Amino acid sequence: MKTSQKGIHLIISFEGFSSKPYLDSAGIPTIGYGNTYYPGGKKVTMNDPAISKEKGVELFSSVLPTYEKIVNSKIKVPLAQNQFDALVSHTYNTGGSDGLFKLVNDRASEAAIRNWFTTKYITAGGKVLNGLIRRRKAEADMFFGK
Numbered sequence: 001m002k003t004s005q006k007g008i009h010l011i012i013s014f015e016g017f018s019s020k021p022y023l024d025s026a027g028i029p030t031i032g033y034g035n036t037y038y039p040g041g042k043k044v045t046m047n048d049p050a051i052s053k054e055k056g057v058e059l060f061s062s063v064l065p066t067y068e069k070i071v072n073s074k075i076k077v078p079l080a081q082n083q084f085d086a087l088v089s090h091t092y093n094t095g096g097s098d099g100l101f102k103l104v105n106d107r108a109s110e111a112a113i114r115n116w117f118t119t120k121y122i123t124a125g126g127k128v129l130n131g132l133i134r135r136r137k138a139e140a141d142m143f144f145g146k
Contacts, residue, residue, distance in 0.1 A: 007085025
């Protein structure tokens, strides 16, 4: 599966765009739409030159398939597009979670999956972040087609 425009919009809306490298909430050098590395695997550094929005879109588009591949390989049950998009957004932000993938593969209840989305991966640098709480809720809402 591939991420839909709705899924891409969700990711980009939470990531935002930065032309210059910055340290994300976990202290990781980041550029563009939440990119921590470039195609080929070179990590972003604080000394990297600024990029244009067009370059940011290109960078995002070049790394998104990595996260789609993770979801496609870890999920063994059929997914609706909205569910796939929500899982790709989560994986793009966190690198993926075997706990979440297991719940989906086990066809856990909506309550169990929603609870997982809204209580895990909401901290960075040891602090609960409102932006991550909002993102996890948006991902859960997308997953359940709300």
